[in-house]
Amino acid sequence: MNGKKGSFEINIPSIPKAKMPGNGKKSSGDDTAFFSCKVWIWNVWEFCKEDSNRVVFSLKVGLAVLLVSLLILFQAPYKVFGTNIIWSILTVAIVFEYTVGATFNRGFNRALGSLLAGILAIGVAQLALSTGRVAEPFVIGISIFLIGTVTSFMKLWPSLVPYEYGFRVILFTYCLIIVSGYRMGNPIKTSMDRLYSIAIGGIVAVLVNVLILPIWAGEQLHKELVASFNAVADSLEECVRKYLQDDGSDHPEFSKTVMDEFPDEPAYRKCRTTLNSSAKLESLANSAKWEPPHGRFRHFFYPWSEYVKVGTVLRYCAYEVMALHGVLHSEIQAPYNLRITFQKEIQDATTQAAELVRSLGKDVSNMKRTLKTALLKRVHSSTEQLQRAIDMHSYLLTSNYEPSDSSKPLPKLSHTLSSTLYDLSNQLAELDKTDLDQTLNLTNQNPPPPQTESYHEMMRKQSRRLHSWPSREVDAFEEEGSFSADIMIPRMKALESTAALSLATFTSLLIEFVARLDHLVESVDELSRMAKFEHEGL
């Protein structure tokens, strides 16, 4: 066996120097050991402070096993229960889970599994006894083989996978009862004793778990969902901010970034965690269903599965954020001066959308039900403004200028056209003072090269570009035939002229994100309705 996996290494995450106790100037052997010990204690302390439930859980497990052990350590209960009580200890160790719901679930699996196994074992044992002394071991052996095969097969069946542990319990409890019954006689007494002690263990585990500072899966699920809302909103804002801030000078290679942790983008990493949290939400919801009404979740049949549904819709929104992030770190990039043309509109739409997502998260968090109509409309109108702005200046995206040198301002601007645009802006100002004025003013600050040349001029340009292409891309083809021993992986070249379309992609994805928000609002509303959140402002 490979020993590498067996070493219980603790990866100590790097801690900012300022936070560390001591300054570690001396570097003698003893000091280093002392220092690393201090760091270790510091880490454990931080880990506990991060979530005090961890300490609570650990102490509760200790208490539960202690309570069960007392039944053996004290003379009086030991006389009643005998050595079978060690099964209680096993049960506590196996049944005790982090949350109340998960403990109930496991306890149920163990209880039902033991019960079924006990009934089966008693039945088969009676049958084996009636077949006589010679046939008995054969009947028992065959029954063990059959139970082993059937339970193992059943736990592979997709809809029974959640009960995997129950099938394990059936298998070993059955074997234990029937085999010890065969050797010690009286299988009914054996199984009853075992069930007693398992029941005691289960009851102790459940009581300690529920009565002493319970950790509810429902509460965890609730918090997890609220945190996801905030993660998506933060990540959206961070992504857009970086897109608009980026001066286009430092585009790290995709290969370096695709697998990267993006240390400068904490919100993105949180959002990516949200994408992978579907299994966590589901298992929490699964556990929460087992919990009685508690704390803020006071009515029976609380719609925990709705939380998972909201989480799924939120994840579909997060997919768009991932795509936006993909554009941000894409190799094909619109030049900076083009990107900031729509800065205000993009920023507006983003801020509104993030605010809506956060407000939804806050509503869920406070268990309030508020009307989102006004907020939604504001998001829509700012998105529509963005669409209008793009629509008006869509010729920018067709990029008849050369955007390769992004540090220069947009070229080829004739003064006449600029002033024409300005005139138009004055004429149109009365139409929609708030929206269009800003749009056009912004355009004047970063005036685009309008596509108003004659048709022939345009075609001449295009034909010139066509001429220039083969020479620009010839290196992509020149190695076609040569197979060098060292494998050469050619890089894809983006035509510079299509780079501008990357901005179109970014805004389209942003608009699609907003479009999906409708469904997020709907699903949160459905949750509020089913969970009977308090109605506010009506």
Added chain:
Amino acid sequence: MNGKKGSFEINIPSIPKAKMPGNGKKSSGDDTAFFSCKVWIWNVWEFCKEDSNRVVFSLKVGLAVLLVSLLILFQAPYKVFGTNIIWSILTVAIVFEYTVGATFNRGFNRALGSLLAGILAIGVAQLALSTGRVAEPFVIGISIFLIGTVTSFMKLWPSLVPYEYGFRVILFTYCLIIVSGYRMGNPIKTSMDRLYSIAIGGIVAVLVNVLILPIWAGEQLHKELVASFNAVADSLEECVRKYLQDDGSDHPEFSKTVMDEFPDEPAYRKCRTTLNSSAKLESLANSAKWEPPHGRFRHFFYPWSEYVKVGTVLRYCAYEVMALHGVLHSEIQAPYNLRITFQKEIQDATTQAAELVRSLGKDVSNMKRTLKTALLKRVHSSTEQLQRAIDMHSYLLTSNYEPSDSSKPLPKLSHTLSSTLYDLSNQLAELDKTDLDQTLNLTNQNPPPPQTESYHEMMRKQSRRLHSWPSREVDAFEEEGSFSADIMIPRMKALESTAALSLATFTSLLIEFVARLDHLVESVDELSRMAKFEHEGL
């Protein structure tokens, strides 16, 4: 407790009529029961046929527990081992896992956990004995509490989470040994007996698992990765095919499709499964690391973790497919006649990209290492053709025509312009016969409305549109003040004129997908190098 979860319902997936045994014409009660029983058997049969390893695994578990039980059922071994042998049964039931690697891993956890617990228990028991008869139970009780607390805390530590089971084993083995040692005396004998029987159980489980038709985690991981490659390629092709086939007439509501299973898109569902398979790949790789060299994987320290890395890069490609799928089902949609303008180029790039992905998958599957340079270059050149086509016809994306009625052909085509384009096509044909000819011919078949109107005409149009906007969207604002009791969720409206940009988004995402393929090729190459795949064609 909620009984709902306890019902062991088997969800029978719907089966096509033709496949079902019998025709079920009679509908009397008996017949129905008989029929549903037949369906059930049929399902089980299909489930086994899908992966015969499932049956093999089940039979192996049965065999392993039978073998261990024989040690008790036969007189001779029973006399040697005594009743302690029931611990072997428990061990088999708990240690036996689906794959060889997972069994090794669990066995290791159990062995090391038991060993540590045994050593600890013997130490503490000696200490407790030396403190005298009165203090002994207190020392034992306190030690149980401490062990329970510490193991529970340690298994929450992120880097120790994979050894969760080991900590459970330490806890209950420690409790069992120290408590039964206290009651029965001689803790050393108790712990040795228990370790013996656990070792027997572990050895039987491992031998049966490895020697009889072993199911290797490495083999499963290998197959899983290859299947992911095919899923991504299929899904890409399916998505693009639907995008180009779609006649724009039936766009189901996003709300209906976002959470939908997309029954008509089997490849997409497989691809979505790929996205969620990261945990599966990781756990398989984790198990595979425990396996000795076997079958096709003949050298030590086979780079299983590289499989996970390739899987991650592949997942980043799959994100783009998800985004493409999002555009396909987006509410903001480019009209059909615009979409098919670039049909050939999109189709070409897609086919080449899918072929490359499939060929990578095939290489991994056959454990060959081939040069992908030629294929990559072909993908790049077809993507560049797509970029060129978009670049040349980018004015289409600025949409100065009204794309609202997508059933009509593209309007406002003057004959002169069409023939001018055709002339140009002839002039340019000699430049790049293969590429451009096709591009331009295609354009002639679906002639676009060129943006060659005078500047004033263009501005007049835009201003007209600006006039028309408020009236078009007035319904989005008219309800601003009114709060009805029934919550109204307004729908976002997409400006028709920005719909054309959705095509730009689609193609940009496709191009970004191709850009990511470079890194996929790189990571597969890294895997081939580290896993020493056979070199071919060099």
